[in-house]
Amino acid sequence: MLPAQGAVYYLFGATGDLAKRKLFPALFSLYKEGKLSDNFAVIGLARRSRTKEQFREDVYESITEFCRYKVDDVELWNRFAEHFEYMPLDINNVEAFRDLNRLTSELDARFNIPGNRLFYLALAPSLFGPVSFNLRDGGLLESTGWRRVIIEKPFGYDLPSAQELNNQLSQVFKEEEIYRIDHYLGKEMVQNIQVIRFANAFFEPLWNNNYIANVQITLSETVGVEERGGYYDKSGALRDMTQNHMLQMLTMIAMEPPSSLIGEHIRDEKVKVLRSLRPYATSEEVKKNVIRGQYAAGKQQNEELPAYRAEDSVNPESATETYLAAKVAVDNFRWAGVPFYIRTGKRLPVKTTEVVIEFKSMPQNVLFAQRHDLAPNLLVIRVNPMEGIYIKINAKTPGADNSVQPVAMEFCQSCQIGLNTPEAYERLIHDAARGDSTYFTRWDEVAQAWEFVDRIAAAWKENTDDLKLYPAGSWGPEAADELLARDGFHWWPVNGQEEDKVIWVTSSAK
C-alpha cells in the first residue's frame, strides 16, 4: 500500500489516555511499516506544559508499553522522534491557535509538507465545537492542501446533542472532511465480514431469513470502568458500546451488497440497515426486549472485585447499566423474522468479540434428524482477541452406527499470523490520511443510531426497576438468557467458554 501523503498531524489531547495507549503506538507502527511518508510532522497539543524533549520521552514510553512493535532500532526511533513537536495550548484561547499556525508554517518548510492537515480530536466532546471554531479563526484551515478532522466518540449524548455538535462542525468542515471514528470498524475481522459474505458462494445465497434462524453479537469485557468512571456513569453500555460499536457491527452483518466497494456505497447500505431497525414502540416493549444490568461485587479468577457503585467517580446510587442485551428486529425483506440478539457488558468472564450466525435446522422428521438431536449449523466470526472464523457442521461419528456428531472447521487467523494484525487505530489513521472514509461513520448513520437508542434511554429514564444486578465475573443477568429462551434459542458459548461435544477440525493450535 502506498504511504499516505505528507501532512501535519495535530494531536489534540496529546497528554491523555487515548494518545498514550493507542495513538502514539499506531503512528509508530505506520512509520515502521513505511506507511507514513517522511514528510510529516506531529504536533502534540494539550494544556499541560511539556518540552519537546519531554513529549518525545512520553511518546517513547507509550510505544515501549503499548506498541505491537518494539523500539529496537535506535536510528529508526531517532528519525521518527524528530517529527514530533509539542505546544501547550488551551482550546479556548484563539491566540494560541495563531501561534500554532506559525509553528505549522515552520514544520511545512522543515519537512517539505504540501499544506495537508489532519486534526485528531482526542478530547472530551464538549471541546469538539470550540476547537473547530478556533482552528478556523486561528487561520489553520487556510492552507493549500487537504484538511481532515478525526473526531473521537462519543458523538453526542443523544440525537439533539449529536445534531448540535454536527451543526457546529459543519460550520467549519464539509461532511467529507469529517472522520467520525468507531474503532470497531478498523478491526481486521469486522472488515473481513464483507469478504466472508460477498466472496463466498456458500454463504451469500444463504444470508437471509430463509436459512438463518438468528444472529448473536457479543462484545464482552472483563474490565470494569477503570479510570473512566466519571464518563461512564453518564454514558453506560447503551451509549458507550451499543449506539456505536454494536450497531455498526450489526450493519456489517445485515447490509445488502453495495453497488461497488466505494466507501459511500458501503455507507449507503449500512445506513439503510439502521433505518430498518424496528423501533421499540412503548416502554413495555423496551422492557421486554432490552435487558440491562449492573455489576455487583464478585470474583474473577480468585480476585475480589468491587461493585460498580463502589468504583472511583461513580455515584454510589448509580442506576447506570454496565450490561445490555437486546433483541433487535431488522424490518426488511432479507431479515424479516430473524432476531438479532446483541449483548455487551463489563466484568464478564471473558474478553471477546464474536458474531454467531445460527442457521435454521434441518426438517426434524426425516432421516438423521429422526434419530438424533441435530445441532444447528453455525458460522462464527471471531473478532477479538482471537481472530478467525469457524463453521460448525454435523458429521458421522467414525464407526459403524451412523451416529452424528457436531464438528467445527476452523480458520484461526491469529494462530497462523499471530496476534499482530494492524491495530484498529493504525488502520483508521492511515485511512484518514489517505482520504478513505469507508470505515468511519457518516452523519446519517450516527443520527439513525441515536434515534434507535434514544427510545431505549427514554424508557429507562421513566423508572429503573428492571435494572438487574449481576456478580462481577458472571455472564450478566439471567433475563438475558430468557430473552433467547422465549424464542427457543440460547446464547452459543463464545471463545473462552466451555464448549461441549464438539470435535475441532483444525490445523492450527487452539
Ligand SMILES: NC(=O)C1=CN([C@@H]2O[C@H](COP(=O)(O)OP(=O)(O)OC[C@H]3O[C@@H](n4cnc5c(N)ncnc54)[C@H](OP(=O)(O)O)[C@@H]3O)[C@@H](O)[C@H]2O)C=CC1
Ligand atoms: N481512553 C480511551 O480508551 C478511549 C477514549 N475515547 C475518547 O477519546 C477522547 C479522549 O479520551 P482520553 O484520552 O481517555 O481522555 P483524557 O481525559 O485522558 O485526556 C483528555 C485530553 O484532553 C486535554 N484537554 C482537556 N481540556 C483541554 C483544554 N481546555 N485545552 C486543551 N486540551 C485539553 C487533556 O490535557 P491537559 O489536561 O494537559 O489539557 C488531555 O490530553 C474522549 O472523547 C473519549 O471519549 C474513545 C474511546 C476509547
Ligand SMILES: O=C1O[C@H](COP(=O)(O)O)[C@@H](O)[C@H](O)[C@H]1O
Ligand atoms: O469504545 C470503547 O471500547 C472499549 C472496548 O474496545 P476493545 O477494542 O478493547 O474491544 C471499551 O472498553 C470502552 O468502554 C469503550 O469506550
